[in-house]
Amino acid sequence: MSIVAFKVPLLKMELEQRDGQWSVKAHYYESWAREQGIEIGDIVLAIGKKPIASMPLVPYDETIRGANELTIKKHDGTIIKIAVLHVDLPAQFYLHVLFPIIYFVLSLVAALYLYKKQQDIESVKWLSGFILTVALTYLSSVASSKGDFIGTIINSGGIFLVPLILLQFLKGYYNYLHIKWPFIQHIERFYVLPIMGAVLGGVEILYPYTKSVIVIILLATSFLLFSFPLSILLYSYYKERTVQLRLLILSVILPFSPFLLLFVLPEVLWQRPILQAEYSILFVLLIPFCFMFLRVTERLFDIHYYITRTNYYLMATAILTVWLYIGLYFLLEKESGWEIVFFLFISILLFFYIKEKADVKYRNILFTPKGNTIRQLSRAINQMSEAYKVEELLAILKQEAIKHLEIENIEIVAFDEKERKMPVCYTIESEQIHQLQVGEVIKLSNEYVALIHQEPHIKRLLLIEHRNVIRLKDEELLWLKLLLKYTESTIESLKKIEELLQELRNVQQTAEQEPVWLKKLVWLKVEQEKYYVAQELHDTVLQNLTHLTREMSLLLENDAAISVQGLYQQMQNNVQDLRSYCETLKPPVLDKLGLTVALSQLAQQVSNKANFKLSTTFERVYLQNEQLPLVIYRIVQELLNNALKHSEAEKVTLSLQEVDEGFELIYEDDGIGCTLEQMLQTDSLGIRGIRERVEAFNGKCRIVTNINEGVFIHIIIEGHEEDD
Incomplete structure (x- = not known):
């Protein structure tokens, strides 16, 4: 395409037929025509070595597109030959040869860069294809304008392919931005259009008399195809109102508008463009690189700032x-x-x-002789970020203020609102201090005063002595206000950190194990998760199995369904097991009927499955802490499960009695027993979990056991609530 553009300069000289001869009607390059002595009405005898009468396209186009040489017959009968050189048409050389080559090379480099850096992202692949397609279509447009067969085919197919690939890129970019793609889900179905465009371009060259109709078809169709992306962007922005979509719309509207409104539309309606294609197309060439910038850098906030x-x-x-x-x-x-x-x-x-x-x-943006205020502020903040105590932070603040403001007499003082006294060397009154806001700077007769931080009765003040010989500039006041705001928030964070560290030191000094509040929190969280799991199982799987069981019972009423009897029984067992799991995780009877009835039902269930004799005594207890009934139920549940699985006992006794503002729980069996160390080290027995529950409520758990001597467990928890 570049070789064709270079070998044959573009003239676009309009002709008209008079007395069987073709004469010059209008010049595209008027200054060149004057220099060459070509006038309106001169007769064109030959284009290059071919007589004009043998040129098949001229009668239908009435334009000399490209030529290396012209043979002209003047009004006086003189015949002259004029060589058409790029050196005589510098603007054309830049627009039609040099710039398209440079643009294509840049596009190729950009596409390769995108593919190498982000080849796993779908929208980037389509963006690479879009950039290359625009570049190739632009490069072929020059050859097409000179009647080159291959250039016309590529250009005719390209003007249809470009908007389709643009749609594919936008679809992938919408997915990247998590925005719903509104229209045209299967864009690939429209790829028959570029093939049709290429065929029409070939027909235009082979059958010149079809040129006027085919040009209108190509331009009108491309106008409609280019309208699709813009319509989708406008519709999406109306729905979403995001900054990214607004930038995309600007990236499409601004470059496309001159091309569509000044060239395509006038050419379709009146066959006379307002702005020629080689100029209007230059705006369209910005689109791929606008998209590339948006897609690669993602600095949308900065772009938004420049726009606003x-x-x-x-x-x-x-x-x-x-x-x-x-x-x-x-x-x-x-x-x-x-x-x-x-x-x-x-x-x-x-x-x-x-x-x-x-x-x-x-x-609040200012550049000073000392450099950017924000840069100076950033340096000070970096220094202050290294402080781990309030005193260190205030010391850094003072040093940075002395360094930046170039004032030595700067002090940080604490004002006690109860005493309402300031050092005599300062003129500020207590009422003025009371009205100060954090970060505010006021000027008094001898000093500037700023409030750094405020506590219930103490205010920390920054005092800058000036004595009417120093005046802080606007940029210095701005720097100081911003730094004071940062200091105030940092002091609050440091105080909270110091409080947490002190609390952890106290915990470490007073307790060798985990604190009670932590055990209680963990246990409550576990119980909460059990409740959620049980509720989920009950509302989903258990309900489905219950429904299936009912359906199976209806089938069993039919004699022909006897074969499903075993399946029905198995489903009933599954439902019963699942209900038992749910009741274990979330005992509903505990909420409905109370602790005593819940424990009795639990004991009855264990007795039905146990090989030992279970004796229970459950007194009604009155507990102030609403969490204790669940604690008791879980402890009894764990003790009875251990008796079933591990004790090998013949007799198990369990009693619950009320004590002063609490309860006492006693468990005893005559089983095989074990050593206390083995019991505490074996997670399967659940003894560790029992002890943690008891300790979480400040209770006591005493365990007596030995091999072949059974197990005795005594638990007592006071009912009053701790303030933790």
Whole structure:
């Protein structure tokens, strides 16, 4: 495509037929035509070595597209030959040869970069294809405009393929942004259109008389295809209102508008574009790189910032423009030029000072002779982040203030609101201190005063002595206010950290094991999770099995269903087991009928399965802590499970009695027993869990056991609640 563009310069010279001859009607490059002596009405005899009468496309196009040489017959009968060289058409050489090659190379590099860096992301693959397709279509457009067969086929198919790949990229990008893709789920079905476009391009070259119709079809179809992505973006933005979609819309509307409205639409409606294709297409070439920037960098917030601050700069520019227009309107009547120069110089200088004040007041952004204020603030914050105590933090604050403000007399003092006294060297009154807000800086006769941090009766103040010989600049006050805000929040965090560390030290000094509140918290969390699991099993699996069991019972009423009797019995057993698991995790009878009835039912269930004789005594107990009934139930449940699985006892006794503001639980069996060390080390016995439950409520658990001597466990928990 580049070779074709270079070998044959583009002329686009319009012709008209007169008396069987083709004469010049209009020039595209008028200055070149004047230099070559070509005038309107001159007769064109040959294009290159071919007579114009043998050119099949001329009668239908009436335009000389490309030529290396022209044979012209002047009005006086003189015949001249004119060589068409790129050196005589520099603008065309840049637009049609050099720039398309550079753009294609850049596009190829960008596509390879995207593929190498993010080849596993779907939208990036489509973006790479979109960039290359736009570049190739643009490169072939020059060859197509000169009637090249291959260039026309590629260009005709490309103008259909570009919007389809754009749709594929947008679909992948929507998925990346987690935005619902609204239309056209199967875009690949439309890939027949580029093939049809390429075929129409070939037909246009082979059968020149179809050119006018085919051009309209190609442009109208491409206009509709390019409208799809824009419509989808507008619809999505109407629904979502996200910054990313707004930026995508701007990236499509701004470049596409000149191409569609100034070239495609006028060409379709009136066959006369307002702006020629080689100029309007330049805007479209920005789209791939706009998308690449959005997709690769993802610095959407920064882009949003640049867009939103446009209003601010438009207002400032408008004010300056009006001022300069009024001033120059009166000054231009005078002959002296130095007055205009002086007026412009002073106006621009004043504008910068006014803008600086506006930035300080409304935007909190300022550049100073010492460098960027934010950079200085960042350095100070980095220093302060290394402090682990409030005293260290305040010392760093003082040093940074002395260094940045270049003032030696800076102090940090604590003001006691009860005593309401300040050192005599300072002029601030207690009432002024009381009205101060954190981060606020006020100027008094001898010092600046700022509130750093406030506690119930103590206020920490930053005092900067000036004695009417030092004035803090706007940028210095801004720096100080921001640093004080950061210091105040950091002090609050450090105090909380110090309190937690002190609490942990106290725990470490007073308890060798885990604190009671931690055991209680863990146990309550475990019980809560058990409740959730039981509720989930009951509401899902158990309900489904119950329904299936009912269905099976209906089948059993039919004689032909006798064969499913075993299956039905198995399902009933599963339902019963699952219900038992749920009741174990979340005993419903405990909430409905109370602790005594729940324990009695639990004991009855164990007796039905046990090989030992179970004797129980459950007195009614009155407990202030609403969590204790569940604690008792879990302990009894664990003790009876151990008796079933491990004790090999013949007799087990269990009693629950009320004591002063609490309860006493006694378990005893005559089983095989074991040593206390073995019992505590064996997780399967659950003794460790029992002891942790008891200790979580400040209770006592005494265990007596030995080999072949059974087990005796005595548990007592007081009913009063601890303030933990």
